[in-house]
Amino acid sequence: MSKLITLIIDDKQVEAKEGERLLWVALDNGIYIPHLCDLRMARRTVASCRLCFVEIEGLPNPVTSCTQTVSEGMVVRTRSPRVDRLLRTGFELLLSNHRLHCAKCAKNKRCELQKIAKERGLKLKLTRLRQLVKEAQIDESPGVFCYDSSKCVLCGRCIWADQEQVKVGAIGFIRRGIGRKVATFEDGLLADSICTQCEACVKICPVGAFYLKEDERKPYKIKKEC
Amino acid sequence: MDPSADEQELIRAAVGTVLQDLGIERASLIPILQGVQNRLGYLPSLAMRQVAEALQLPEVEVFGVGTFYNQFRLNPPGKHQIKVCMGTACHMMGGHIILESFERRLSILEGETTPDREYSLERVACVGCCALAPVVVVDDNVEARVSPIRVDGILLTFDIERQQEERQEKREEGREP
Numbered sequence: 001m002s003k004l005i006t007l008i009i010d011d012k013q014v015e016a017k018e019g020e021r022l023l024w025v026a027l028d029n030g031i032y033i034p035h036l037c038d039l040r041m042a043r044r045t046v047a048s049c050r051l052c053f054v055e056i057e058g059l060p061n062p063v064t065s066c067t068q069t070v071s072e073g074m075v076v077r078t079r080s081p082r083v084d085r086l087l088r089t090g091f092e093l094l095l096s097n098h099r100l101h102c103a104k105c106a107k108n109k110r111c112e113l114q115k116i117a118k119e120r121g122l123k124l125k126l127t128r129l130r131q132l133v134k135e136a137q138i139d140e141s142p143g144v145f146c147y148d149s150s151k152c153v154l155c156g157r158c159i160w161a162d163q164e165q166v167k168v169g170a171i172g173f174i175r176r177g178i179g180r181k182v183a184t185f186e187d188g189l190l191a192d193s194i195c196t197q198c199e200a201c202v203k204i205c206p207v208g209a210f211y212l213k214e215d216e217r218k219p220y221k222i223k224k225e226c
Numbered sequence: 227m228d229p230s231a232d233e234q235e236l237i238r239a240a241v242g243t244v245l246q247d248l249g250i251e252r253a254s255l256i257p258i259l260q261g262v263q264n265r266l267g268y269l270p271s272l273a274m275r276q277v278a279e280a281l282q283l284p285e286v287e288v289f290g291v292g293t294f295y296n297q298f299r300l301n302p303p304g305k306h307q308i309k310v311c312m313g314t315a316c317h318m319m320g321g322h323i324i325l326e327s328f329e330r331r332l333s334i335l336e337g338e339t340t341p342d343r344e345y346s347l348e349r350v351a352c353v354g355c356c357a358l359a360p361v362v363v364v365d366d367n368v369e370a371r372v373s374p375i376r377v378d379g380i381l382l383t384f385d386i387e388r389q390q391e392e393r394q395e396k397r398e399e400g401r402e403p
Contacts, residue, residue: 163284163287168284169283169284169285169286169287170284170286171286172284172286172287172289172290173290173294174286174289174290174293174294175293175294176293176294183286184286185271185274185275185285185286185289186271186289193286194285
């Protein structure tokens with residue numbers, strides 16, 4: 001048993017086990033920190049979403065709370081002008097590569113991006129950046145779910161679920177930079193891959209990239225009155 | 227474009243040798259892929275599958291590494307390798323127009339090889355002669371101030387060369403019996 005320690009997050013004294021990750025300590029104590037890529041069960045923290053920044057007293061710059069382990073007497077602030085700015089920019093960068101059409105999205109109201117926007121008072125709209133994704137790229141080949149890479153935020157949760165949780169190994173990251181995407185071997189259809197269609201990726205996806213076909217809202221037709 | 231039986235044999239043998247030399251550690255994935263590419267000139271899908279199986283990795287993981295690094299190519303190099311410069315100067319002088327001309331003329335995309343393996347098309351970053359922009363390196367020759375018309379010219383030269391070779395071969399065949 002690792003020993004219990006106390007630390008202060010946003011003026012609230014909390015107890016935690018030494019060595020635990022700060023992000024999960026905060027979330028367990030009802031303090032919200034925006035996050036996408038980290039999973040409690042994951043052995044390795046990827047720290048790729050760059051949203052969970054916090055300020056820690058004694059450290060010169062904000063740090064990602066998913067990679068920070070807690071220690072005795074730590075004083076943490078989850079909000080500060082610097083943290084908010086990092087989040088605002090990181091969030092907008094994610095949105096610039098995310099096809100926004102919430103009203104018709106299968107994950108509307110259950111979307112992690114919407115939650116972050118609501119919690120931090122951010123707009124689900126681009127103000128400084130240009131929209132990169134233009135069209136939907138949907139793989140409808142699996143029986144009950146779809147994969148829309150134009151909505152993927154590259155958090156890598158589905159890859160963790162696929163490779164570590166259910167140990168299938170059908171999907172992974174391919175290419176790099178702007179071409180980076182979650183795909184199968186040789187970027188083929190999911191149905192043609194070794195995918196077992198277990199839906200673990202659908203359950204874990206924070207946004208509308210992997211979604212059940214039954215959740216899809218049929219695009220309604222706008223009647224034009226002449 | 228599935229490799230023929232002979233080629234498959236060649237690929238299997240090459241991967242086998244590389245794996246024997248470098249072992250099957252997860253950490254040697256990149257050296258293994260480099261070794262395979264050294265022997266074959268590219269990373270065929272069969273080779274990636276074989277490496278994945280030996281290293282007990284998901285196939286897509288190997289594919290991910292192969293597509294992440296610029297040094298790996300997934301298509302066989304063509305007989306004539308065309309490299310279009312996309313450096314700053316060439317970009318400003320319309321390098322992308324040249325790339326598009328090649329893509330249209332050869333009906334392949336950047337990074338691909340024509341089905342007859344005659345031409346492969348790549349984009350490169352700066353070949354070091356920006357004053358000659360836009361630059362194309364064809365095999366080892368630097369083509370300066372390339373225009374779409376020159377693209378046609380380059381390909382036409384190779385076409386004529388090939389036709390001459392074919393005629394020559396036919397003539398020799400006719401002489402033999």
